[in-house]
Amino acid sequence: MKSISTKPFISKLLLISTIIIIFASQPAGAQTIRFGYISTSQLLGMMPEGAEADMQMRSEVRSLEEELQKLNIEYQEKLQKYVEEQEMLTVVVRQSRERELMELQNRIQDFQAGAQESLQERRMELLKPIFDRIDKAVAEVGRERGYTLVFDLDNNSLLYLGDDTEDILPYVREKLGL
Numbered sequence: 001m002k003s004i005s006t007k008p009f010i011s012k013l014l015l016i017s018t019i020i021i022i023f024a025s026q027p028a029g030a031q032t033i034r035f036g037y038i039s040t041s042q043l044l045g046m047m048p049e050g051a052e053a054d055m056q057m058r059s060e061v062r063s064l065e066e067e068l069q070k071l072n073i074e075y076q077e078k079l080q081k082y083v084e085e086q087e088m089l090t091v092v093v094r095q096s097r098e099r100e101l102m103e104l105q106n107r108i109q110d111f112q113a114g115a116q117e118s119l120q121e122r123r124m125e126l127l128k129p130i131f132d133r134i135d136k137a138v139a140e141v142g143r144e145r146g147y148t149l150v151f152d153l154d155n156n157s158l159l160y161l162g163d164d165t166e167d168i169l170p171y172v173r174e175k176l177g178l
Contacts, residue, residue: 033148033149034145034146034147034148034166035147035148035149035150035151035165035166036141036142036145036147036149036150036151036165036166036167036168037150037151037152037153037165037166037167037168038138038150038151038152038153038167038168038169038172039152039153039154039169040131040134040152040154040155041154042169043134043169043172043173043176044127044130044131044134046173046178047130047134047176047178049129049130049133050130053123053126053127053130056122056126057119057122057123057126060119060122061119064115064118064119067111067115068108068111068112068115071104071107071108071111072108074104075101075104075105075108078097078100078101078104079101082097082098082101133176134172134176137172137175137176138150138168138172140175141168141171141172141175142168144171145168145171147166147168150168151165
């Protein structure tokens, strides 16, 4: 049976709670609450820094893929040699080669796991300053245009998109000079 993650549910529950608190704390006749939304991934795609980070990531992925390919070729060559010579090898040499193949398999698996982790860390390192800039621009637009809440369409925090919400992407683009 497939496990169901509670993270999206908790995130939505917190968002609902926040909205309820905001509505409940508004006195009768108070200023209307304005909601805005934005797609940060769409905005990121428009930013030169986003394209540059993407290029850097592709370059690093290519480099890691080349190294992995070298390891795989080494493994395939050693495996093929072992298979061809297996019948002629003594028990001790055969066991030694089998251990060597297993160690190489483990190195490949460790490399893949390390590469994945390294790429995730590098992506976060490249994107953090960009998202800090986006967050600052969104906060400024939110304050300047009088929004109570701004939702990011890309992180599943949107519960309902009504007619009275507004896409603030054009304003944030303008704020960022894009």
